[in-house]
Amino acid sequence: MKELKEKILKDGKMIGEDILKVDSFLNHQIDVDLLNEMGREFAERFRDRQVEKILTIEASGIAVAVIAAQYFNVPVVFAKKAASNLSDNTYCEEVFSYTKNRTSTICVDKKYIAPGESILIIDDFLANGNAVLGLAGIVRQAGGELAGIGIVIEKGFQPGRKKIMDELGIVPESLAVISSISAEGPVFAGLEYNKNI
Amino acid sequence: MKELKEKILKDGKMIGEDILKVDSFLNHQIDVDLLNEMGREFAERFRDRQVEKILTIEASGIAVAVIAAQYFNVPVVFAKKAASNLSDNTYCEEVFSYTKNRTSTICVDKKYIAPGESILIIDDFLANGNAVLGLAGIVRQAGGELAGIGIVIEKGFQPGRKKIMDELGIVPESLAVISSISAEGPVFAGLEYNKNI
Numbered sequence: 001m002k003e004l005k006e007k008i009l010k011d012g013k014m015i016g017e018d019i020l021k022v023d024s025f026l027n028h029q030i031d032v033d034l035l036n037e038m039g040r041e042f043a044e045r046f047r048d049r050q051v052e053k054i055l056t057i058e059a060s061g062i063a064v065a066v067i068a069a070q071y072f073n074v075p076v077v078f079a080k081k082a083a084s085n086l087s088d089n090t091y092c093e094e095v096f097s098y099t100k101n102r103t104s105t106i107c108v109d110k111k112y113i114a115p116g117e118s119i120l121i122i123d124d125f126l127a128n129g130n131a132v133l134g135l136a137g138i139v140r141q142a143g144g145e146l147a148g149i150g151i152v153i154e155k156g157f158q159p160g161r162k163k164i165m166d167e168l169g170i171v172p173e174s175l176a177v178i179s180s181i182s183a184e185g186p187v188f189a190g191l192e193y194n195k196n197i
Numbered sequence: 198m199k200e201l202k203e204k205i206l207k208d209g210k211m212i213g214e215d216i217l218k219v220d221s222f223l224n225h226q227i228d229v230d231l232l233n234e235m236g237r238e239f240a241e242r243f244r245d246r247q248v249e250k251i252l253t254i255e256a257s258g259i260a261v262a263v264i265a266a267q268y269f270n271v272p273v274v275f276a277k278k279a280a281s282n283l284s285d286n287t288y289c290e291e292v293f294s295y296t297k298n299r300t301s302t303i304c305v306d307k308k309y310i311a312p313g314e315s316i317l318i319i320d321d322f323l324a325n326g327n328a329v330l331g332l333a334g335i336v337r338q339a340g341g342e343l344a345g346i347g348i349v350i351e352k353g354f355q356p357g358r359k360k361i362m363d364e365l366g367i368v369p370e371s372l373a374v375i376s377s378i379s380a381e382g383p384v385f386a387g388l389e390y391n392k393n394i
Binding site (some may be wrong): 023 | 225228229232233255256260263264267273275279309320
């Protein structure tokens with residue numbers, strides 16, 4: 001998605017060789033107009049899928065998920081980070097974060113994913129794929145159908161895409177795929193990953 | 198706001214005498230159509246204020262803030278919960294949560310509130326007022342102007358409103374004010390608090 005890549009090049013900040021900070025428009029301050037462009041783009045990319053609900057994860061997935069949900073006319077559910085899986089009323093999965101170097105438990109109340117419901121997962125970043133695999137595990141526990149996986153920014157040089165394709169058999173749709181990070185900044189992947197360069 | 202009160206009466210769950218769960222449409226699963234009604238209502242209530250940015254707090258404030266921001270055409274900043282105030286680049290405040298019985302530190306990067314900027318605080322709940330006072334403290338540290346305080350659900354039987362009026366001299370605008378909770382469920386406050394019963 002052209003507007004997003006331009007924004008990343010203009011306002012993204014590199015920290016070291018593999019951390020891209022997009023605090024100024026996605027993860028801390030939020031550019032709501034840009035999120036609307038993203039929402040329209042997700043709706044276009046998933047237009048042939050049945051989507052009954054969007055599932056994301058707190059906190060930074062919530063903004064893009066709720067804006068996108070307006071273009072699908074569906075509710076959003078966000079998985080909550082819990083200290084541990086304490087309740088019989090929730091579906092939970094363990095998710096290891098390389099960025100934070102710790103495992104957290106994410107949970108969704110059983111009431112909010114019904115068996116057979118078509119669930120679109122949306123998240124802000126795809127790197128190692130653990131958050132998406134955790135969300136997909138919750139959908140599987142609930143007996144839901146995975147309608148697709150929509151990602152705002154994918155780090156294509158990390159193994160998330162391959163793990164998702166291997167384990168779920170689903171090709172993630174990423175609005176911007178960074179193939180590598182050079183001294184000058186992020187380099188975007190070609191057409192093999194992304195419809196709109 | 199009539200639609201919100203009807204939704205609370207229909208789908209809110211009481212736990213004990215003073216906890217209202219609105220997990221099914223606001224805090225875990227999100228009814229995006231209802232959030233749009235809320236966004237329009239906030240825009241109407243604050244139509245005579247200059248608003249340059251909306252400030253909220255992760256995680257459950259984010260959804261309503263970003264949807265509302267569409268009606269103000271402004272960006273959103275959400276305060277992050279931090280283990281402690283580690284950075285010189287952030288404004289932080291301590292916030293005690295009665296629900297969780299613990300103090301957390303909330304922080305905003307100094308880049309995202311400019312001196313003189315008009316900030317509208319939006320949050321999902323007002324009870325004891327500590328989250329709003331923490332957000333207002335961050336605005337004050339940044340030298341910003343507080344344009345107003347918009348709340349989705351206020352527990353009118355708790356001291357948040359009085360504390361905010363005493364400490365900030367600002368009257369919060371709450372879309373639904375619960376004056377008391379009876380065995381049958383929540384009871385809504387009268388016109389003294391709320392324009393649209």
